[in-house]
Amino acid sequence: MPVDPAITRAVLAQELLAVRELGRTHRWGIIPEFGGLRVTVTMYAHNGDLFIVEVRCDDYKEIPPFFEFIDPFTGDRGTKAAYPRGHDSLFHSAPCLCAPFNRKAYKNVDPLGPHSDWALGDWTRSTANGTAWENYTTLADMFGLVQTRLGREEFYQGRQS
Secondary structure (H helix, E strand, C coil): CCCCHHHHHHHHHHHHHHHHHHHHHHCCEEEEECCCCEEEEEEECCCCCEEEEEEECCCCCCCCCEEEEECCCCCCECCHHHCEEECCCCEECCCEECCCCCHHHECCCCCCCCECCCCHHHHHHCCHHHCCHHHCCCHHHHHHHHHHHHHCCCCEEEECC
């Protein structure tokens, strides 16, 4: 069921307060686009590698947002060079941020999405891969998880390509 964009804008405005607070700690650049229901965040890995993450929030929170990484050198979206590589499947080789809070991870949304076994409307209660995803239901939680993986040497292993 579509979410009124005015409601989504209000949710975004509220959640961006916590995103900005967390962003100050990690040197994030945060660009909200309320008209387009989108947020772009620049993040840094522990070694200084720059990542750009764009999150489309249409129909948020009815369905999860759509995370896409943008190559900081070319501006290309969704390429392997835009995505981090890690020790587990969070930074999936599809390429995709593989978490129930990312709409792109669902095959019924994106044909390259790795999961036909996840239910889109169930994202806030998911326990996929043994993780309590209910702990990642705000944008600050989601961006924070990405930063945790980028910020630690044992998790971040460079770019995918």
